[in-house]
Amino acid sequence: xxxxxxxxxxxxxxxxxxxxxxxxxxxxxxxxxxxxxxxxxxxxxxxxxxxxxxxxxxxxxxxxxxxxxxxxxxxxxxxxxxxxxxxxxxxxxxxxxxxxxxxxxxxxxxxxxxxxxxxxxxxxxxxxxxxxxxxxxxxxxxxxxxxxxxxxxxxxxxxxxxxxxxxxxxxxxxxxxxxxxxxxxxxxxxxxxxxxxxxxxxxxxxxxxxxxxxxxxxxxxxxxxxxxxxxxxxxxxxxxxxxxxxxxxxxxxxxxxxxxxxxxxxxxxxxxxxxxxxxxxxxxxxxxxxxxxxxxxxxxxxxxxxxxxxxxxxxxxxxxxxxxxxxxxxxxxxxxxxxxxxxxxxxxxxxxxxxxxxxxxxxxxxxxxxxxxxxxxxxxxxxxxxxxxxxxxxxxxxxxxxxxxxxxxxxxxxxxxxxxxxxxxxxxxxxxxxxxxxxxxxxxxxxxxxxxxxxxxxxxxxxxxxxxxxxxxxxxxxxxxxxxxxxxxxxxxxxxxxxxxxxxxxxxxxxxxxxxxxxxxxxxxxxxxxxxxxxxxxxxxxxxxxxxxxxxxxxxxxxxxxxxxxxxxxxxxxxxxxxxxxxxxxxxxxxxxxxxxxxxxxxxxx
Ligand code: NDP
Numbered sequence: 001x002x003x004x005x006x007x008x009x010x011x012x013x014x015x016x017x018x019x020x021x022x023x024x025x026x027x028x029x030x031x032x033x034x035x036x037x038x039x040x041x042x043x044x045x046x047x048x049x050x051x052x053x054x055x056x057x058x059x060x061x062x063x064x065x066x067x068x069x070x071x072x073x074x075x076x077x078x079x080x081x082x083x084x085x086x087x088x089x090x091x092x093x094x095x096x097x098x099x100x101x102x103x104x105x106x107x108x109x110x111x112x113x114x115x116x117x118x119x120x121x122x123x124x125x126x127x128x129x130x131x132x133x134x135x136x137x138x139x140x141x142x143x144x145x146x147x148x149x150x151x152x153x154x155x156x157x158x159x160x161x162x163x164x165x166x167x168x169x170x171x172x173x174x175x176x177x178x179x180x181x182x183x184x185x186x187x188x189x190x191x192x193x194x195x196x197x198x199x200x201x202x203x204x205x206x207x208x209x210x211x212x213x214x215x216x217x218x219x220x221x222x223x224x225x226x227x228x229x230x231x232x233x234x235x236x237x238x239x240x241x242x243x244x245x246x247x248x249x250x251x252x253x254x255x256x257x258x259x260x261x262x263x264x265x266x267x268x269x270x271x272x273x274x275x276x277x278x279x280x281x282x283x284x285x286x287x288x289x290x291x292x293x294x295x296x297x298x299x300x301x302x303x304x305x306x307x308x309x310x311x312x313x314x315x316x317x318x319x320x321x322x323x324x325x326x327x328x329x330x331x332x333x334x335x336x337x338x339x340x341x342x343x344x345x346x347x348x349x350x351x352x353x354x355x356x357x358x359x360x361x362x363x364x365x366x367x368x369x370x371x372x373x374x375x376x377x378x379x380x381x382x383x384x385x386x387x388x389x390x391x392x393x394x395x396x397x398x399x400x401x402x403x404x405x406x407x408x409x410x411x412x413x414x415x416x417x418x419x420x421x422x423x424x425x426x427x428x429x430x431x432x433x434x435x436x437x438x439x440x441x442x443x444x445x446x447x448x449x450x451x452x453x454x455x456x457x458x459x460x461x462x463x464x465x466x467x468x469x470x471x472x473x474x475x476x477x478x479x480x481x482x483x484x485x486x487x488x489x490x491x492x493x494x495x496x497x498x499x500x501x502x503x504x505x506x507x508x509x510x511x512x513x514x515x516x517x518x519x520x521x522x523x524x525x526x527x528x529x530x531x532x533x534x535x536x537x538x539x540x541x542x543x544x545x546x547x548x549x550x551x552x553x554x555x556x557x558x559x560x561x562x563x564x565x566x567x568x569x570x571x572x573x574x575x576x577x578x579x580x581x582x583x584x585x586x587x588x589x590x591x592x593x594x595x596x597x598x599x600x601x602x603x604x605x606x
Contacts, residue, residue: 004030004032004037005051005054006027006030006037006051006054007027008027008028008029008030009026009027010026010027011024011025011026011057012024012025012026012027012039012054012055012056012057013025013054013055013056013057013059013060014039014041014047014049014053014054015049015053015054017047017049017053022055022060023041023042024041024042024057025039025040025041025042025049025054026039026040027039027054028040028046031048034048034595034596034597034598035050035051035598036048036049036050036596037049037050037051037054039054198349198352198354198357199349199361199577200360200361202354202357203354203356203357206356206357206360206361206446207356209360209446210356210359210360210445213449213453213454214324214449214453217320217324217453217454217457217458218238218243218317218320219234220458220461220559220562221316221317221320221457221464222234222236222238222317223559224461224464224465224468224559225468226468227468229465229468229469229556229557229559230557230558230559231557231558231559242317242318243317243318243321244318244321245315245318248315248318248319248322249318249322249325249326251311251319252319252322252323252326253326255382255386256326256382258295258298259291259295259377259381259382259385260372260377260381262287262290262291262294262295262381263285263287263291263372263377263381264372265287265290265294266285267285267287267290268285268286268287268288268289268290269285269286270283270284270285270286271283271284271286271430271433272284273366273433273438273439274433274434274439276365276366276439278344278345282366282368282373283371284373284376284433286429286430288380288381288384288425288426288429289423289426289427289429291381291385291426292385292388292422292423292426295385295389299389299392309392309393309396310393310396310397310400312390312393313393313394313396313397313467316464319457320453320457323452323453323456323457324449324453326452327445327448327449327452327453328445328449330374330378330448330452331359331444331445331448331449334362334363334364334367334374334443334444334448335358335359335363335444337364337367338350338358338362338363338364338367338442339363341363341364341367345364345365345366346363346364346365346442347361347362347363347364347365347440347441347442348440349361349362349441349442350362350363350364350365350442350444351363358442358444359444359445360444360445360446361441361442361444361446362375362441362442362443362444362445362446362447363442363444364442364443365441365442365443366438366443367443374443375437375438375443375447376432376438378443378447378448378451378452379432379437379438379447379451380425380426380429380432382451382452382456383451383452383453383455383456384422384425384426384451384455385422386455386456387418387422387455387456387459387460388415388418388419388422390456390457390460390463391414391415391418391419391460391463392415394411394460394463394464394466394467395407395411395412395415395463397467398411398463398466398467401467401468402467402470408466408470408471408472409472409473409475409478409552410466410471410472410473410552410553410554411463411466411552413478413481413482413485413552414462414463414466414549414552414553415463417485417545417548417549418459418549420489421489421545424489424493428496428497428500430500431496431500434500434503436574436577436578436581440581458562458563458566459563461559461560461562461563462549462550462552462553462560462563465553465557465559465560466552466553466560469553469556469557471552471553471554471556473552473554478552481548481551481552482548484544484547484548484551485544485545485548485549487544488541488542488543488544488545488546488547488548489541489545490541491530491537491538491540491541491544492538492540492541492542492544492545493541494530494537494541495530495531495537495538495540495541496538498511498514498526498529498530498531499526499530499531499538502514502526506523506524513529514526514528514529514532515527515528515532517589517592517593517596518589519585519586519589519590520586520587520588520589521585521586523586525586525589525590525593527593527596527597531597532596532597533597533603534597534599534600534601534602534603535575535579535593535594535597535599535600535601536571536575536578536600536601539571539574539575539601540601540602542567542571543564543567543568543571543601546563546564546567546568547564549563549564550563550564571601572601572606575600575601579600
């Protein structure tokens with residue numbers, strides 16, 4: 001980390017954005033994570049500058065003398081930000097149509113002739129309505145103006161048109177800015193080109209994952225039941241009958257049908273999904289929390305009727321095998337039906353032309369049978385509710401296997417933490433509608449196996465481990481673990497809530513204190529609050545919680561820490577995928593965001 005070069009209060013020369021001119025400024029603050037100085041110009045304008053854009057005043061003294069007086073006069077009159085503050089500096093009136101406004105980029109007065117034709121809301125109206133809280137990023141406003149002009153030229157559309165009669169200096173500035181636009185175009189073209197690059201190592205990578213994931217799952221489960229659960233101490237006398245039981249498969253199907261029934265119940269509200277690439281907006285019924293409560297009621301009835309839930313524990317491997325077979329059959333069905341799907345309903349990854357790759361990534365984006373959305377149902381219901389149900393079964397199994405009157409503290413902690421997480425997901429179910437899985441990924445083996453097998457059978461590894469390995473922790477240790485989980489949960493929840501609320505209503509007065517930067521597509525990006533701390537604060541919270549979920553299993557074996565290791569890899573990879581998508585969506589604006597918020601997940605480290 002570099003040391004700051006200029007102190008607060010120091011008078012230096014700062015470069016005016018978008019130009020090669022320097023003015024006297026005072027250093028206000030220095031932000032260590034972004035390495036940006038906040039500087040104040042003589043007229044009170046505050047901007048953030050990089051160290052490279054700041055120089056000591058002494059460096060200019062000799063140059064100043066060499067400038068001819070006439071030239072110096074003309075500059076000081078026309079360019080100096082020390083002159084009265086321009087009304088056009090607030091984004092509110094940045095594109096308002098006065099007969100003349102001050103060009104923010106350099107402080108010149110520009111003539112603007114308006115030829116009012118048809119007002120295009122997306123390109124012009126929206127910017128006029130931006131709230132006061134928006135950061136006054138003058139250079140980007142100017143770029144956006146130029147982009148609007150350029151887009152209008154490209155599309156030859158009849159929209160409200162601003163015609164600038166620039167001075168000579170303006171055309172220089174315009175040249176610089178046009179260069180930026182060209183740069184942005186290259187970034188976007190590169191991103192579109194990258195889109196064609198296959199993810200997960202292409203066909204070879206996904207073939208490996210299709211085979212390796214089930215093998216890894218059974219390996220983990222088999223090691224977990226051994227007395228010595230060391231990962232290199234693996235003995236398996238596994239036979240087919242250990243893996244397959246038709247009755248178990250029947251019970252598993254019953255579970256899927258029960259959840260499908262709850263999904264179809266006319267409970268909860270119906271909401272719109274985000275607009276898809278084909279312009280359609282699908283409707284979704286939000287009743288996951290109802291399904292969770294109904295499942296809890298069904299479990300209570302089962303226990304009341306003295307039907308032993310331990311059947312699941314006793315046939316655990318067979319249940320995992322049933323879920324695997326079901327997910328494979330579902331993936332084959334999804335692939336087959338996708339061959340008849342119209343092109344505009346296919347996902348980007350799924351329409352690659354490679355059969356195995358498409359089978360893994362999923363071709364169809366939102367396959368439905370009538371109103372039954374197969375992906376949305378699989379994403380949340382059988383697997384997620386199955387996860388907490390299996391945890392409960394493991395709690396009962398621990399009491400039986402270890403002859404306990406009450407479950408262990410470790411078991412209670414893991415059950416409670418994970419139940420809170422799942423209940424939170426259902427309580428905020430609508431947030432899933434904007435997730436990468438729903439909006440971007442097709443429905444294929446990756447999501448089918450991931451949601452139906454991987455989540456319920458590997459995320460429960462800690463409770464499965466605790467059944468077979470007695471761990472007793474003190475209440476002091478338990479309190480520390482609870483504090484850690486609370487910290488993770490607060491970060492996770494606050495970050496997700498902040499973004500979801502902002503995406504729902506960017507003008508929400510409760511979020512007015514947050515700084516944002518505009519993007520050329522019209523959406524804004526948060527650059528303060530949680531999303532100004534790191535670029536994925538929600539992942540940070542998730543990872544802290546993951547540690548808290550593993551710690552109750554003690555330190556005898558590494559196996560129960562599998563979830564923490566897996567989630568770290570998953571979220572690092574997911575962050576890279578999301579970053580890639582955001583580069584496509586936001587181009588240079590995303591790069592600006594990355595400069596402002598340089599760390600991805602963990603401040604100062606990653
Ligand atoms: P995120 O909730 O992190 O959303 C990423 C999107 O947010 C971006 O594509 C962008 O979309 C928007 N965004 C990014 N930066 C900003 C910003 N500065 N201002 C405004 N919007 C921004 O995506 P995920 O679906 O990956 O994660 C959702 C949650 O699920 C997370 O909490 C994650 O931890 C959790 N998760 C858990 C997993 C598990 O197995 N336990 C697995 C995967 C996720 P746009 O601009 O288009 O709105």
